[in-house]
Amino acid sequence: QVQLQQWGAGLLKPSETLSLTCAVYGGSFSGYYWSWIRQPPGKGLEWIGEIYYSGATKYNPSLRSRVTISVDSSKNQLSLKLYSVTAADTAIYYCARHLGRAFDPWGQGILATVSS
Amino acid sequence: QSALTQPPSASGSPGQSVTISCTGTSSDVGGYNSVSWYQLHPGKAPKLMIYDVTERPSGVPDRFSGSKSGNTASLTVSGLQAEDEADYYCCSNVGNLDYYVFGTGTAVTVL
Numbered sequence: 428q429v430q431l432q433q434w435g436a437g438l439l440k441p442s443e444t445l446s447l448t449c450a451v452y453g454g455s456f457s458g459y460y461w462s463w464i465r466q467p468p469g470k471g472l473e474w475i476g477e478i479y480y481s482g483a484t485k486y487n488p489s490l491r492s493r494v495t496i497s498v499d500s501s502k503n504q505l506s507l508k509l510y511s512v513t514a515a516d517t518a519i520y521y522c523a524r525h526l527g528r529a530f531d532p533w534g535q536g537i538l539a540t541v542s543s
Numbered sequence: 544q545s546a547l548t549q550p551p552s553a554s555g556s557p558g559q560s561v562t563i564s565c566t567g568t569s570s571d572v573g574g575y576n577s578v579s580w581y582q583l584h585p586g587k588a589p590k591l592m593i594y595d596v597t598e599r600p601s602g603v604p605d606r607f608s609g610s611k612s613g614n615t616a617s618l619t620v621s622g623l624q625a626e627d628e629a630d631y632y633c634c635s636n637v638g639n640l641d642y643y644v645f646g647t648g649t650a651v652t653v654l
Binding site for chain 2: 431462464466471472473474476485486487488521523526528529530531532533534535536
């Protein structure tokens with residue numbers, strides 16, 4: 428059974444870079460897209476982007492200029508970097524496997540707070 | 544690309560049914576049969592409930608069903624149970640832009 432575990436800095440100041448990592452356990456890493464999705468407090472879900480195990484990426488146009496998603500297939504890990512964060516980037520960040528038509532499973536999520 | 548439109552809330556008594564709508568456009572919901580639905584409980588990993596509009600992953604009770612008509616998809620929960628109280632989000636791909644958009648979310652309350 429595939430499980431996703433996330434970690435990274437939870438408190439950032441404005442203009443800093445958010446950096447998160449997601450490790451995949453218990454299943455194949457290859458052959459799938461792996462996504463990052465976030466949920467600001469009290470708001471809905473937003474797809475940030477995704478990466479194929481081989482490194483091809485897709486990004487939400489609204490975030491493309493500030494986001495980099497990378498992969499380390501040797502460790503079954505993907506990473507998210509979001510640059511120049513503001514309070515609007517405060518959110519729970521999830522990683523998830525993209526099956527082509529749905530996201531499953533998801534990680535537990537990690538809260539990243541941007542505050543001066 | 545705007546979020547798909549869902550009602551903010553829905554409710555029903557145990558045993559009753561509740562239906563949640565998810566309205567988009569011909570560029571997303573109406574144009575593709577790849578609508579999925581997710582259940583969110585606070586502090587837990589989101590859970591896939593429906594994919595490809597109507598398909599249920601193994602382990603999801605058959606009380607959950609999906610449908611679509613035109614630009615609107617729907618999730619129906621029949622025989623409501625206390626554990627169904629959660630937030631539900633729909634999702635669709637936006638084909639011409641090659642990315643994905645979620646709904647605004649619906650909080651389901653079991654009275």
